Amino acid sequence: MRILIASDKFKGSATGSEVAAALADGIREVIPDAVIEAVPVADGGEGTVDAALAAGFEAITATVTGPTGEPVEARFAARFGEGRAEAIIEMAVASGLDVLPDGEKAPLTATSRGTGELIAAALDRGCTTIVLGVGGSANTDGGAGMLQALGVSLRTADGEVAPGGAALADLTSVDVSGLDPRIAGASIVLASDVDNPLLGDRGAAAVFAPQKGASADDVAVLEAGLSRLAHLLEAQPGVRPSAGDPGAGAAGGVGYAALAVLRASREPGIDVVQRLTGLAARVASVDLVITGEGSLDDQSLGGKTPLGVAAAARAAGVPVVAVCGRSTLSPADAEAAGFRAVYPxxxxxxxxxxSIANAKPLLVRVGARIASESLTR
Known part of the structure; x- marks a missing residue:
């Protein structure tokens, strides 16, 4: 039996590669001669660089500004050859919740500057195609820090604006003329499954800032800052009005800055990763596909990793099952999504x-169960 395991991470428990290894151990307990291939996948957030490295990209490390100003060692993936150079940048490694010192959240002052510094590092290496995978961000600064790192001036009456979303309400002027000229010659892709706009009830502050430690009062402050930033930026020549665009609210508004100023195109993260890994061709050559993520729920149905993998399997006529920490999907929802079975x-x-602390041995048991049931179908 030929089996392909293409799982996202189980956040806080196991990486996608670790999920695959544990499932493979369980499968081989039942089918010792199973041919098992693991393909790391992600949806544009954490794990996207790992997926690119597994696809043959080179790891490049840079020291950048972390979300609260501390230096952070962050890596991105790059591929060179055939007259082009491509970089895959994962925002979470530079500006994410996981790199906050001692995990202490800073909803009003966290910055995306390090993400801009990673983009600059990719440009320094000659990359002209840059995929910006967003997710897991610590900031709600509308991408202000990212833009500052790339040469955009954002000023208050007292000088250059302070880091974070709260300070943006005091902006008095914006000047994009200093934007790194190499951006104009680069093709930038915003890899995100988030379709929220920048502002309003579905915006970056209202929906995502509470996950980053923001109180109700903080959300109001951040909303005012994002609104001020968008108002001033969109008065600048060459800036594309994008505050209402799907994806503008991604990563605390970094999606907005990417769309409006860097003139990025938006693509679902799972589609980007599938293209990098050649997933469609790999799926077509196996008998069973296993995918998964930590929580399989309504949000998953919006385009998370398991749904993208299931779509590729369905197109190839290959059965697919899902493994997860927990599932809130009804059997009908799971079937409609393309899953033959779900194993929480x-x-x-x-x-x-x-379960979080002992995910790996539990996954071994699930792998054995999948193998046993696959033999009886």
């Missing part, structure tokens, strides 16, 4: 804390 770890271990 919560069926084995109902305590979420225990």
């Amino acid at each position: 770890l919560s069926e084995i271990e109902p305590d979420p804390a225990v």
